[in-house]
Amino acid sequence: MAIDWQAFRLTIELALVVSAILLMAGLPLAYWIAFSRWKWKFIVEALVALPIVLPPTVLGFYVLVALGSLSPLGRWWQSLTGHPLAFTFTGLVIGSILYSLPFAVQPFAASFSSVDRKLLAASATLGASPSRTFFRVIVPLSMPGLVTGVALAFAHTMGEFGVVLMVGGNIPGVTRTISISVYDQVQASNYAGANAMAVLLLIFCFGVLMVVYGLNRRAPTQRLWLLGPIK
Amino acid sequence: MPAPVESKTANQTLAARIRKTLSSTEREFSLDVEFSAAPGFTILFGPSGSGKSTLLDCVAGLATPDAGRIAAGERILFDTNTRKNLAVAKRGIGYVLQDLALFPHLTVEQNTEYGLAHLPQSERKQRAAEMLREFGIDHLRERRPAEISGGERQRVALARSLVTEPCVLLLDEPLAALDAHTKAKILDDLRRWNQAHCIPILYVTHSRAEVIAVGERVIVMDEGCIVARGTPHEVLRAPLQETVAQLAGFENIFDATVWLVHEDRGTMTCRLHGTKPDCFVLLETPLIRAEVGSRLRVGVRAGDILLAIGKPVGLSARNVIPGRLISLERRDMIISARVDCGVEMDVYLTLAARDALQLETGREVWLVIKTYSCHLMQR
Numbered sequence: 001m002a003i004d005w006q007a008f009r010l011t012i013e014l015a016l017v018v019s020a021i022l023l024m025a026g027l028p029l030a031y032w033i034a035f036s037r038w039k040w041k042f043i044v045e046a047l048v049a050l051p052i053v054l055p056p057t058v059l060g061f062y063v064l065v066a067l068g069s070l071s072p073l074g075r076w077w078q079s080l081t082g083h084p085l086a087f088t089f090t091g092l093v094i095g096s097i098l099y100s101l102p103f104a105v106q107p108f109a110a111s112f113s114s115v116d117r118k119l120l121a122a123s124a125t126l127g128a129s130p131s132r133t134f135f136r137v138i139v140p141l142s143m144p145g146l147v148t149g150v151a152l153a154f155a156h157t158m159g160e161f162g163v164v165l166m167v168g169g170n171i172p173g174v175t176r177t178i179s180i181s182v183y184d185q186v187q188a189s190n191y192a193g194a195n196a197m198a199v200l201l202l203i204f205c206f207g208v209l210m211v212v213y214g215l216n217r218r219a220p221t222q223r224l225w226l227l228g229p230i231k
Numbered sequence: 232m233p234a235p236v237e238s239k240t241a242n243q244t245l246a247a248r249i250r251k252t253l254s255s256t257e258r259e260f261s262l263d264v265e266f267s268a269a270p271g272f273t274i275l276f277g278p279s280g281s282g283k284s285t286l287l288d289c290v291a292g293l294a295t296p297d298a299g300r301i302a303a304g305e306r307i308l309f310d311t312n313t314r315k316n317l318a319v320a321k322r323g324i325g326y327v328l329q330d331l332a333l334f335p336h337l338t339v340e341q342n343t344e345y346g347l348a349h350l351p352q353s354e355r356k357q358r359a360a361e362m363l364r365e366f367g368i369d370h371l372r373e374r375r376p377a378e379i380s381g382g383e384r385q386r387v388a389l390a391r392s393l394v395t396e397p398c399v400l401l402l403d404e405p406l407a408a409l410d411a412h413t414k415a416k417i418l419d420d421l422r423r424w425n426q427a428h429c430i431p432i433l434y435v436t437h438s439r440a441e442v443i444a445v446g447e448r449v450i451v452m453d454e455g456c457i458v459a460r461g462t463p464h465e466v467l468r469a470p471l472q473e474t475v476a477q478l479a480g481f482e483n484i485f486d487a488t489v490w491l492v493h494e495d496r497g498t499m500t501c502r503l504h505g506t507k508p509d510c511f512v513l514l515e516t517p518l519i520r521a522e523v524g525s526r527l528r529v530g531v532r533a534g535d536i537l538l539a540i541g542k543p544v545g546l547s548a549r550n551v552i553p554g555r556l557i558s559l560e561r562r563d564m565i566i567s568a569r570v571d572c573g574v575e576m577d578v579y580l581t582l583a584a585r586d587a588l589q590l591e592t593g594r595e596v597w598l599v600i601k602t603y604s605c606h607l608m609q610r
Contacts, residue, residue, distance in 0.1 A: 121293050125319055125322075126392070132348060141336055
């Protein structure tokens with residue numbers, strides 16, 4: 001069996017959607033983590049970090065239960081769209097967002113907190129609102145962290161297995177990602193096919209990480225400004 | 232602006248009453264000050280940790296006082312009675328921090344335009360260009376802060392604050408890292424700018440030289456309180472309290488007893504108490520009305536002491552004291568040498584002097600102190 005291009009396309013699609021959503025949702029969450037002085041903040045931080053240590057099957061199990069037609073969310077979704085959330089691409093996106101959340105939010109928050117507070121003070125005394133300070137000072141100076149976070153979320157989603165299996169199952173063209181496909185072919189004793197898919201995933205993920213670390217190495221704090229300040 | 236300068240002057244005075252307690256695990260610090268700063272320079276002078284920066288932070292709105300009132304002219308920025316606390320961004324106060332905090336990712340021009348976001352782009356460009364010309368840095372427009380010199384960065388930071396036409400300017404040791412020449416030129420530019428704008432400028436420093444160079448009025452702070460105020464001359468030349476004396480540049484202050492009085496020579500000999508009970512040093516000082524045995528304090532500026540590596544002869548100076556070098560420490564462009572001669576004295580040297588004399592710790596040295604470099608204070 002040759003390479004399962006359908007699974008490959010589906011996986012990239014999933015990773016793109018998930019990292020785009022994580023970029024948008026992760027920025028405010030990371031901002032809050034970096035700058036909030038709430039004394040119970042550590043609870044939120046622990047919650048965000050949880051997917052790093054939790055077995056994907058456990059996370060996947062709870063997501064499945066939460067999305068299933070017995071849960072309020074699942075029922076609401078079904079009444080809205082006419083079909084269930086579990087075992088769909090949308091369900092897969094929700095599971096993957098939770099699974100990859102720390103890989104995006106932690107680099108974001110770390111780079112936000114490493115921005116010199118004096119620059120933020122200077123921005124405020126020059127009359128800038130918090131949102132202007134965020135977009136003109138914090139974001140440009142956190143660019144390496146933002147790129148790292150998005151790339152890690154992307155690569156991590158590319159390679160996920162447990163959550164996908166639990167939430168999505170193995171439906172070709174809907175929820176069958178590369179890692180599922182590899183597993184499937186090993187189960188069917190098709191080692192050549194499994195190898196082809198595995199190598200593809202390996203090279204792709206390695207390539208993504210190499211580009212990111214290469215960019216960050218060239219200028220740990222500066223060169224990515226060449227991407228340009230937001231005018 | 233064609234607005235009459237006089238009325239602007241009268242209205243711009245910064246008046247503040249601030250009380251704030253900062254507690255950390257190591258110490259509790261409280262700031263309790265009341266002052267006003269008229270248009271022109273007001274120096275805030277005091278050792279590090281005396282609360283100068285906290286005071287500036289409160290005025291700028293970066294820190295919130297526990298109690299008090301801050302007003303710039305008619306505009307109330309903060310008042311605990313009416314629970315008013317204007318946001319930093321709305322105060323219109325220029326604040327140049329010690330490390331300048333230029334935006335490293337923006338060019339000089341973009342830095343200067345940063346505070347003008349409310350204006351249309353053409354006006355923004357024009358005002359920034361004018362300001363950069365005024366501070367002689369328009370040729371650096373396209374550079375980033377990392378690509379220009381310390382003095383130039385300083386000018387950019389000033390231009391960036393002043394272009395917003397603040398109602399008060401706060402400067403936190405902005406020129407500390409610069410050489411005297413650059414410093415003087417930047418101060419001239421700032422003075423010229425302020426002749427047209429007449430705003431109060433609060434200038435924080437712990438350098439005595441800067442107080443004299445800049446000062447019109449000085450407020451001396453110590454441990455969160457104002458301990459003296461007046462002109463630099465009043466505050467520095469006639470130290471009334473020991474804190475002021477220390478601040479006024481007497482790096483060496485000793486408890487002393489009058490040992491001998493030489494009415495005929497117009498001098499007297501004082502015995503300085505050393506750190507150990509049997510250690511003492513005799514110092515010839517100017518004569519004051521004091522009995523033998525009365526107790527006082529002697530202050531000697533570190534910059535007024537000569538240091539020799541051989542016993543000097545044929546000097547007019549009356550005090551030649553042998554001792555041993557116990558430490559050499561570089562501070563900015565000077566060397567602070569500590570000499571144990573029964574008491575420990577700090578002596579300031581230039582880098583060149585250190586190298587020419589090949590000084591190192593442990594070396595035997597002689598200290599030369601003129602009689603009139605010894606300042607007597609009551610105890």
